Amino acid sequence: MTTDMSLDAIIDDIDTLEPIPQITTQLIDIAQDPDSALSEAAVLITHDAALTANLLRTVNSAYFGLRRKIESVQEAVVLLGLNTILDVVLLQLTASRLKAAQAGYDLAAGExxxxxxxSAILARKFAERVEAQNINRIFTCTLLKDIGKLVLNQYVYASGEEIQRLVCQDEYCFHDAEREVLGIDHAELGGRIAERWLFTPDMARVIRYHHLPDENLLEDTDLCIVYLSDCVCSMMGIGTGRDGLSYRFSDQVLERLNYGANGLDQLIMEYALMKSEIDGLMASLSLG
Amino acid sequence: MKTTVVDVSDVKFSRDTEEALMAPSLGSCVAVSAYDAHNRAGGLMIFMLPNAEEMAFTASDEHPFMFADTAIPHFLQAAESYGLEATALTVSVVGGGQMLGQTGRSNVGGRNYTMARQLLARVGITPTHEDVGGRHNRTLRLRIADGGIEVKVAGQSPER
Structure with missing residues (x-):
């Protein structure tokens, strides 16, 4: 079991995490503001030479199938739309933070x-289907929901056996076991990181509660979508490690989002039919 | 040894004794392997959902390995076409994990496994090896040299 001192050490470690580039939060703000002009995002991206080069390489890849070569960010935004460009840029920006192997979670590099x-790509799809209001925010929150694992990784590694015992023998959810052993779980830690990085309170809340620890949270449509995309990815074994399927599934989320009796099968089928598209997008991202 | 990864909703066969076929990171999906020791050849298939008919899925020709009810007959037929002898097959079923609280319709992993067993039983096949259920994430390898099955559970070692 944890001591206050070790919990403090974990929370202090947030400061050792390399902050997400400032442009990320600026782009997130633009993505959430319906009044933002396309040119605003384009100008921001253009100021970052490496990001611009990566973006142009990606949009000129076979995946996007454009007939002519795109030579500027402005052109890319006009041709592919701001949402697509923001998705690509955010995927690239987070890749540098999330690519490393996480031994505590038994995740190889890139997983x-x-x-x-x-899960972020799926969340966007699910959000479009239920006509959610904040689709860009849902995408971003889903992309960053496990950011707490970057800090907690070394502690999970050190206490792996104890956590595993609670999960395997006592049927704990993985995040409950983390909290029992370490005093904090990766979702709560992710919420604190989001606050430290000055994300909006709504974003910090979705990241903090992305495993839906309380039925009262079912009222939050954004959270339900983030949660479902996470569940589908885990069930499909996408980038899952030691925690595997050790989380609680809520049928009520399906009802809340008006999915019928076959709701979960439908969501998995939706993923299956998008899979080659998703694989194409992932392959097209130039991660350097 | 060369390892060839089999994707979900897909199948691969091999008679290369230096090769292993691998189904990585199985959650609720189920992998079915078949091995013919006489011919030292085998195949591996992974499906995602139990029942295409129930979902009114009309693209089974394009995606025959997505659902168990189309995947298993296709797999057995493809195995025969590849030269695997139906009477000499050893079959394994791995995966079908479930999250806490997944019961009834939402227990996709459990339903996947049940459907696989029923369809195999219908053609007289009883799996010789099963590693299914629970909340594990499994990786399966089928060695073509001897038909050996290795299952690695994430966060646990060694392979079992």
Whole structure:
């Protein structure tokens, strides 16, 4: 069991996490503001030479199938739309943070990012289907929901056996076991990181509660979508490690989002039919 | 040894004794392997959902390995076409995990496994090896040299 001192050490470690580039939060703000002009995002991206080069390489890849070569960010935004460009840029920006192997979670290099990226792409699709209001925010929150694992990884590694025992023998959810052993779980830690990085309170809340620990949270449509995309990715084994399927599934979320009796099968089928598209997008991202 | 990854909703066969076929990171999906020791050849298939008919899925020709009810007959037929002898097959079923609280319709992993067993039983096949259920994430390898099955559970070692 944890001591206050070790919990403090974990929370202090948030400061050792390399902050997400400032442009990320600026782009997130633009994505959430319906009054933002396309040019605003384009100008921001253009100021970052490496990001611009990666973006142009990606949009000129076979995946996007454009007939002519795109030579500027402005052109890319006009041709592909701001949402697509923001998705691509955010996927690229988070890749550098999430790509490393996380031994505590038994995740090889690239797996945490793959889970983040695929679940974010799925969340956008699910959000469009239920005509959610904040689709860009849902995408971003899904992409960053496991950011707490970056800090908690080393502690989970050190206490792996104890956590595993609670999960396997006592049927704990993985995040409950983390909290029992370490005093905090990766979702709560992710919420604190989001606050430290000055994300909006709504974003911090979705990241903090993305495993839906309380039925009262079912009222939050954004959270339900993030949660479902995470569940589908875990069930499909996408970027899942030691925690595997050790989380609680709520049928009520399906009802809340008006999915019928075959709701979960439908969502998985939706993923299956998008899979080659998702694989194409992932392959097209130039991650350097 | 060369390892060839089999994707979900897909199948691969091999008679290369230096090769292993791998189904990585199985959650609720189910992998079915078949091995013919006489011919030292085998195949591996992974499906995602139990029942295409129930979902009124009309693209089974394009995606025959997505649902168990189309995947298993296709797999057995493809195995025969590849030269695997039906009477000499050893079959394994791995995966079908479920999250806490998944019961009834939402227990996709459990329903996947049940459907696989029923369809195999219908053609007289009883799996010789099963590693299914629970909340595990499994990776399966089928060695073509001897038909050996290795299952690695994430966060646990060694392979079992």
């Amino acid at each position: 945490l990012w793959r889970h983040a990226a695929v």
